[in-house]
Amino acid sequence: MSLSERKMKILQAIINDYIATAEPVGSRTIAKKYNFGLSSATIRNEMSDLEEMGFIIQPHASAGRIPSDLGYRLYVDTLMQKAELQEREKNFLQGVVANNMNQIEYLMDETAKILSSLTNYTTIMSDPIVHSRTIKKIRFMALENNDVLVLVGTDGNMVKNHTMHLDAVPDDEELFRLSCIINDYLSGQSMEHVDERAINSLRAALPGWGQLINAVLKAVEKTTESLSPQFHLTGAKNMLAFPEFSDVEKAQKLIETLEEKDVMKNLMSVPPKEGQDVQIYIGNELGIDEMKDCSIITTHYKLSEHVTGTIGIVGPTRMNYSQVIAVLNGMVKNMEDTIAHLQQKNQPLRRQLTDSSRKKQTEQDS
Amino acid sequence: MSLSERKMKILQAIINDYIATAEPVGSRTIAKKYNFGLSSATIRNEMSDLEEMGFIIQPHASAGRIPSDLGYRLYVDTLMQKAELQEREKNFLQGVVANNMNQIEYLMDETAKILSSLTNYTTIMSDPIVHSRTIKKIRFMALENNDVLVLVGTDGNMVKNHTMHLDAVPDDEELFRLSCIINDYLSGQSMEHVDERAINSLRAALPGWGQLINAVLKAVEKTTESLSPQFHLTGAKNMLAFPEFSDVEKAQKLIETLEEKDVMKNLMSVPPKEGQDVQIYIGNELGIDEMKDCSIITTHYKLSEHVTGTIGIVGPTRMNYSQVIAVLNGMVKNMEDTIAHLQQKNQPLRRQLTDSSRKKQTEQDS
DNA sequence: AATTAGCACTCGATGTCGGTGAGTGCTAAC
DNA sequence: GTTAGCACTCACCGACATCGAGTGCTAATT
Numbered sequence: 001m002s003l004s005e006r007k008m009k010i011l012q013a014i015i016n017d018y019i020a021t022a023e024p025v026g027s028r029t030i031a032k033k034y035n036f037g038l039s040s041a042t043i044r045n046e047m048s049d050l051e052e053m054g055f056i057i058q059p060h061a062s063a064g065r066i067p068s069d070l071g072y073r074l075y076v077d078t079l080m081q082k083a084e085l086q087e088r089e090k091n092f093l094q095g096v097v098a099n100n101m102n103q104i105e106y107l108m109d110e111t112a113k114i115l116s117s118l119t120n121y122t123t124i125m126s127d128p129i130v131h132s133r134t135i136k137k138i139r140f141m142a143l144e145n146n147d148v149l150v151l152v153g154t155d156g157n158m159v160k161n162h163t164m165h166l167d168a169v170p171d172d173e174e175l176f177r178l179s180c181i182i183n184d185y186l187s188g189q190s191m192e193h194v195d196e197r198a199i200n201s202l203r204a205a206l207p208g209w210g211q212l213i214n215a216v217l218k219a220v221e222k223t224t225e226s227l228s229p230q231f232h233l234t235g236a237k238n239m240l241a242f243p244e245f246s247d248v249e250k251a252q253k254l255i256e257t258l259e260e261k262d263v264m265k266n267l268m269s270v271p272p273k274e275g276q277d278v279q280i281y282i283g284n285e286l287g288i289d290e291m292k293d294c295s296i297i298t299t300h301y302k303l304s305e306h307v308t309g310t311i312g313i314v315g316p317t318r319m320n321y322s323q324v325i326a327v328l329n330g331m332v333k334n335m336e337d338t339i340a341h342l343q344q345k346n347q348p349l350r351r352q353l354t355d356s357s358r359k360k361q362t363e364q365d366s
Numbered sequence: 367m368s369l370s371e372r373k374m375k376i377l378q379a380i381i382n383d384y385i386a387t388a389e390p391v392g393s394r395t396i397a398k399k400y401n402f403g404l405s406s407a408t409i410r411n412e413m414s415d416l417e418e419m420g421f422i423i424q425p426h427a428s429a430g431r432i433p434s435d436l437g438y439r440l441y442v443d444t445l446m447q448k449a450e451l452q453e454r455e456k457n458f459l460q461g462v463v464a465n466n467m468n469q470i471e472y473l474m475d476e477t478a479k480i481l482s483s484l485t486n487y488t489t490i491m492s493d494p495i496v497h498s499r500t501i502k503k504i505r506f507m508a509l510e511n512n513d514v515l516v517l518v519g520t521d522g523n524m525v526k527n528h529t530m531h532l533d534a535v536p537d538d539e540e541l542f543r544l545s546c547i548i549n550d551y552l553s554g555q556s557m558e559h560v561d562e563r564a565i566n567s568l569r570a571a572l573p574g575w576g577q578l579i580n581a582v583l584k585a586v587e588k589t590t591e592s593l594s595p596q597f598h599l600t601g602a603k604n605m606l607a608f609p610e611f612s613d614v615e616k617a618q619k620l621i622e623t624l625e626e627k628d629v630m631k632n633l634m635s636v637p638p639k640e641g642q643d644v645q646i647y648i649g650n651e652l653g654i655d656e657m658k659d660c661s662i663i664t665t666h667y668k669l670s671e672h673v674t675g676t677i678g679i680v681g682p683t684r685m686n687y688s689q690v691i692a693v694l695n696g697m698v699k700n701m702e703d704t705i706a707h708l709q710q711k712n713q714p715l716r717r718q719l720t721d722s723s724r725k726k727q728t729e730q731d732s
Numbered sequence: 733a734a735t736t737a738g739c740a741c742t743c744g745a746t747g748t749c750g751g752t753g754a755g756t757g758c759t760a761a762c
Numbered sequence: 763g764t765t766a767g768c769a770c771t772c773a774c775c776g777a778c779a780t781c782g783a784g785t786g787c788t789a790a791t792t
Contacts, residue, residue, distance in 0.1 A: 026755050039765050044756070062755050062771045139507045139538070144523045151517075157510045161527070172505070176542050236603075237621040240614050248606050248614060255603040392784050405736050410785070428743045428784050 003053070009036065010046050011055055012079045015067045019318045022243050024064030069283035069317065072295070076280050076321055083322035085330045089118055109232070111331065112311075116235025118327050121315035124264055124296075126229040128307045132158050135189045138182050138216055140175040148175070148212075150219040154191065155306070160223045164215035181205060182216060191224045229309070231261050231268065244293050244316045257290040258314065268310045272300040277332075278325050283317045295319055299328045301335055369419070375402065376412050377421055378445045381433045385684045388609050390430035435649035435683065438661070442646050442687055449688035451696045455484055475598070477697065478677075482601025484693050487681035490630055490662075492595040494673045498524050501555045504548050504582055506541040514541070514578075516585040520557065521672065526589045530581035547572060548582060557590045595675070597627050597634060610659050610682045623656040624680065634676045638666040643698075644691050649683045661685055665694045667701055 003011075013034045017025040027047055031040040047065055050056045055071035058064075067075070112123040137153035146169050151161045170178070185202040189195055194217065202213060236255050245251040257263055267286070270279060278299045284292050297319075298312040311331070313324050369377075379400045383391040393413055397406040413431055416422045421437035424430075433441070478489040503519035512535050517527045536544070551568040555561055560583065568579060602621050611617040623629055633652070636645060644665045650658050663685075664678040677697070679690050 024755090028755075040755095041765050041767090042763085045764090048757080058756085060772065062753095062773070064755065137507070139505075141503070141505045141517055141519065141525065143519070143525065147523070149517075149525055151507055151515075153507065153509070157513070159507065159509070159515055159527070161525075172503075172542075172546075176538075180538075237618050237625070240618045240621075246614050248612050248617070251614070252603050252606045255606075259603070390784090394784075406784095407736050407738090408734085411735090414786080424785085426743065428741085428782095430784065 006036070007046055007050060008079060009034075010043060011050055011067075011071060012075065014047075014050075014056060014065060015071060015075045015079070015318075018066055019320055022316075022318060024059055024066050026064035029064070067318070069285060072282045072317055072321075073285075076282065080322050083326040085326050089327060090330065109234075111335070112232060112234035115311070115313060115327065115331060116238055119313055119315070119320070119324050120238050120241065121313050121319060121324065122236050122238055122258065123234045124258070124268060124312040124314060125232050125234070126268055126310045127232070128303055128309045129229045130154075130158060131306050131308065133191055135186050135191055135194070135220060138186060139179050140172075142169050142172050142175060148215065150216055152219050152223045154223070158306070160219075162219040162222050164219060166211050166215060178206065178209060178212065182213070186216070186220075191220055194220065229265075229269075231264055233258055239314070239316075242316050244318075253290045254294065257288060263288060264312070267296060268298060268312055270298070277329055280321065293317055295321075297321070297324050297328060299332055301332045303335065372402070373412055373416055374445060375400075376409060377416055377433075377437060378441065380413075380416075380422060380431060381437060381441045381445070381684075384432050385686055388682075388684060390425055390432050392430035395430070433684070435651065438648045438683055438687075439651075442648065446688050449692040451692050455693060456696065475600075477701070478598060478600035481677070481679060481693065481697060482604060485679055485681070485686075485690050486604050486607065487679050487685060487690065488602050488604055488624065489600045490624070490634060490678040490680060491598050491600070492634055492675045492677075493598070494669055494675045495595045496520075496524055497672050497674070499557055501552050501557055501560070501586060504552060505545050506538075508535050508538050508541060514581065516582055518585050518589045520589065524672070528585040528588050530585060532577055532581060544572065544575060544578065548579070552582070552586075557586055560586065595631075595635075597630055599624055605680070605682075608682050610684075619656045620660065623654060629654060630678070633662060634664060634678055636664070643695055646687065659683055661687075663687070663690050663694060665698055667698045669701070 010030060013030050013036075014025050017029065017033070027040040027044040030036075030043050030047075031038060036043070047056065050071075051058060051065060054068055055074060056065040057068045059066060108125060108127065112125045115123045132154035134155040135152065136155055137151075139151040139153070141149040141151070143149055143163065146166050148164050148166055148169055149161050150164055151159055153159045169175075182202060185198050185205065186194065189198055199213070199217070203210060206213065236258055239245050239254060240251055245254060267281065273279065278297050281296045281298075283295060286292075286294065286296065291314075293316055294314055295317045296312050296314050298310055300308060300310055302308045311328060313319075313328060315324065376396060379396050379402075380391050383395065383399070393406040393410040396402070396409050396413075397404060402409070413422065416437075417424060417431060420434060421440060422431040423434045425432060474491060474493065478491045481487075481489040498520035500521040501518065502521055503517075505517040505519070507515040507517070509515055509529065512532050514530050514532055514535055515527050516530055517525055519525045535541075548568060551564050551571065552560065555564055565579070565583070569576060572579065602624060605611050605620060606617050611620060633647065639645065644663050647662045647664075649661060652658075652660065652662065657680075659682055660680055661683045662678050662680050664676055666674060666676055668674045677694060679685075679694060681690065
């Protein structure tokens with residue numbers, strides 16, 4: 001049996017209705033609300049077929065039908081029409097992104113909140129992930145108690161800093177001189193694998209400064225390490241509002257799962273597929289039992305050549321896919337537009353990203 | 367009518383029982399479980415008195431009694447015996463604090479999680495708040511596109527950095543020279559009110575560098591601004607487990623309130639009272655309707671002369687006050703001990719705090 | 733005078749039962 | 763192929779009875 005045009009339309013009607021009401025939808029509802037010019041009986045027969053094919057499910061004998069994961073999958077892949085951003089949403093997005101561009105951390109936070117409040121679902125956002133791979137410039141700043149702040153400048157105009165402890169710290173003047181020499185040897189090196197020969201030459205060039213060189217290498221290492229992304233959960237409380245999770249225990253388990261970063265990390269780390277703006281995981285496709293009634297839509301944003309991240313929206317399987325996709329795309333486009341705009345004006349934009357990423361990554365020795 | 371010894375004991379028994387069970391407790395339960403050598407009838411009379419005095423409440427005519435806010439207040443102020451930390455809790459706290467001391471942000475996060483999981487309540491924690499007030503040292507680091515990273519070192523050995531944009535940026539050598547001159551004029555100045563005369567002398571000493579000086583002043587200003595604390599909510603999901611919040615709507619409203627940072631900010635910002643390790647707000651004492659069934663216990667930690675913060679535990683009014691107080695005090699003591707220990711070994715500890723606070727405060731211009 | 737036993741009473745919680753209605757599947761007629 | 767009709771299913775709801783924990787009061791006891 002193949003999916004006739006009519007079956008498609010009926011399936012779409014069922015899904016639309018169920019997304020709106022969260023109630024199993026019956027043949028009569030479809031016959032009345034959507035003018036197919038068919039009686040409920042005919043629709044009943046079609047629904048029976050659709051159930052046999054696995055697109056819809058009857059929760060119990062005398063109830064209407066609800067879409068199955070497979071049904072949603074079909075919906076998402078072929079039936080769904082892309083929603084336009086509503087004026088209200090558009091304004092909202094633009095305002096937020098434009099006004100807060102000078103404080104990336106705040107922006108990310110705010111963005112997540114806006115997404116949650118526009119969609120009424122839960123947002124998971126990764127911090128901007130920095131893909132810097134080359135050392136550009138090292139500088140020092142002497143602190144008290146024989147500590148030194150080591151600044152590591154990388155390609156993409158980013159800087160990260162780490163506090164290191166030394167047995168003896170030269171004054172700033174001497175440190176500056178040393179940093180210039182160190183730069184001669186390390187500038188342009190890959191952060192992951194600093195060339196052994198470069199290090200050796202450096203050590204030879206600066207005998208007696210082994211500890212300082214070690215501190216620099218350690219700082220570089222830490223800078224590299226610090227590139228693993230952090231995730232933030234926003235609006236988890238929204239899930240409580242859905243009848244799907246009116247069972248408190250279920251809701252609690254879900255939130256627990258969402259907060260367990262490892263679980264989400266894998267999902268969010270999936271690289272974006274060519275030519276797809278979003279990726280959608282429906283119900284059991286997630287492979288997480290506690291989330292079998294949830295879907296996740298993820299997208300990727302690119303703030304610069306070197307800085308990218310992931311945004312995910314979590315909702316019940318009957319979430320409003322087209323709206324979420326529209327909002328997500330709108331948000332990403334807006335962020336990227338704002339950035340392009342700022343860059344034209346030669347604003348120090350990439351630096352902001354730098355700082356934001358550094359925020360989560362600043363580390364030090366002990 | 368005054369509170370006889372016996373009434374006290376009965377009240378305490380009621381509160382203990384209610385804390386454990388969340389069920390209204392009746393006279394017979396008290397008579398049987400706690401061996402006062404009194405019949406249920408006698409206890410009934412006493413309970414009747416206690417109700418008249420306002421310490422307990424009857425939720426409906428044929429139910430047992432539950433403690434009122436006033437009852438909890440009396441309990442907290444006079445009846446409660448301080449709980450000892452259990453071995454399990456002690457080990458847990460020590461392990462966590464000791465192992466993660468080298469990464470303050472991670473530590474704070476972990477601390478909050480541990481508190482939540484040990485108590486099964488919700489934790490609100492402020493980032494370490496930095497009370498720096500004096501400029502110590504300014505340094506620069508040139509970046510691409512005519513941007514400069516301005517490093518502001520303050521008393522308490524903290525450093526914050528801000529990216530500023532200039533029309534023209536001198537090379538690092540020149541920047542270093544300039545920073546030394548700038549330091550001569552600004553070092554020791556209050557961050558909030560840089561002396562006008564110092565600025566004027568500086569401008570006079572460095573004619574042609576007005577923009578750079580402005581950038582420095584702006585960076586100082588931003589550093590000052592960035593001292594307002596951030597709050598983090600952990601374990602909000604724990605509240606869902608309590609029968610008090612089995613009503614999903616109620617739970618949602620509560621979480622919403624907790625997430626509204628402004629509400630919490632006020633509470634958490636109350637300065638610690640002399641000679642009190644914790645402050646306790648019971649039910650309506652909070653003055654927040656959504657939280658009338660909640661209590662909050664807050665305490666303050668001091669990581670160094672210049673770095674302090676607040677931890678709060680939110681639970682139902684029938685929360686286990688003595689346990690929470692013990693755990694909170696244990697946690698704070700542990701953190702402070704670990705820090706003292708590390709400082710003895712001359713580890714660069716304050717720097718870690720520095721970095722952690724900077725994490726949340728790094729900003730830049732646009 | 734304080735305590736206790738006894739008892740009637742209250743009221744939420746729980747369980748049972750029939751009615752209601754939305755929804756189905758099936759059959760026969762169009 | 764479509765539809766009208768009908769018997770059947772089953773969640774849901776309100777009514778009603780029952781149960782039991784708990785109370786307040788009174789009278790007896792110490």
